């Protein structure tokens with residue numbers, strides 16, 4: 276028997292556990308896009324200059340709130356950018372006052388605006404020890420930066436040479452391995468009993484490196500960690516749709532101006548905030564796992580971070596025809612390309628703009 280046909284899906288409003296909102300004109304353009312689908316977001320601190328102190332985070336939070344659209348609700352959950360000069364006492368104070376939800380570790384040079392990140396893990400050990408004591412999560416961009424390591428292997432090598440010894444040394448440190456891209460990463464998370472979870476992005480679930488490189492190079496799919504081969508994509512889909520609560524959504528929606536990506540040396544990042552939820556509804560439906568979407572997008576992340584679940588709802592509608600995706604977003608400084616999932620998406624957000 277065929278499954279009952281659903282044309283409306285109402286779920287607890289999602290949280291985006293990994294999001295880039297930038298600043299200035301870009302911030303104004305992208306905050307309302309995220310707020311349409313998400314109640315809360317873990318906001319990445321890789322601005323220029325980075326969000327390093329509690330005061331930086333507080334000011335940034337205010338700028339974000341100033342960009343939330345009329346009638347929208349949105350709660351930014353702030354993070355601090357870990358540097359080799361970060362003071363453990365400052366972090367503990369900011370955590371105790373509720374100003375931050377996590378600290379973010381960027382290996383220096385690994386990704387966009389990571390120059391101020393960590394070169395020598397020993398230098399930040401006092402901060403990590405304090406995080407383990409107070410139970411504040413450490414979000415990690417898990418790639419090595421060694422020039423000798425192939426870009427497609429950088430996550431796997433990070434797990435072996437950095438994360439494995441780190442979690443052995445600090446078993447009480449609550450880690451979020453961000454934007455997981457490999458089957459090795461999926462296994463690594465599954466094998467640990469506690470204090471390790473991973474975010475998975477929409478783009479790593481929907482596409483693989485062939486979509487980026489076959490028939491022409493598509494700069495809007497260039498992101499870090501770089502898209503891997505389809506076997507890894509399949510492992511991520513399996514993890515995300517399995518109902519295992521150690522895997523949850525972090526879109527890593529990372530807007531750059533189109534001109535900065537369509538370039539001889541283009542920026543890394545995919546802007547997925549606008550159609551993240553319709554894409555995921557399609558993916559979970561195609562996998563026969565629509566009943567597991569809500570856990571992945573709206574429950575597992577909140578629980579890992581020790582947050583109450585959202586009470587608001589998000590309604591997704593299924594249309595009989597594929598829905599045209601928004602591929603161009605305007606900002607005061609230029610255009611940003613929306614994510615093209617390269618497959619038919621029948622789901623869309625309910626339009627709540629009319630009274």
Ligand SMILES: NC(=O)N[C@@H](CC(=O)O)C(=O)O
Pocket residue numbers: 295321386387416497498499500527529530543544545
């Ligand atoms: N993911 C990306 O490709 N880019 C992110 C940085 C990051 O999350 O690594 C960005 O800030 O542009």
Ligand SMILES: [Zn+2]
Pocket residue numbers: 386416453454499500
């Ligand atoms: Zn990253």
Ligand SMILES: [Zn+2]
Pocket residue numbers: 293294295319527529
């Ligand atoms: Zn990111």
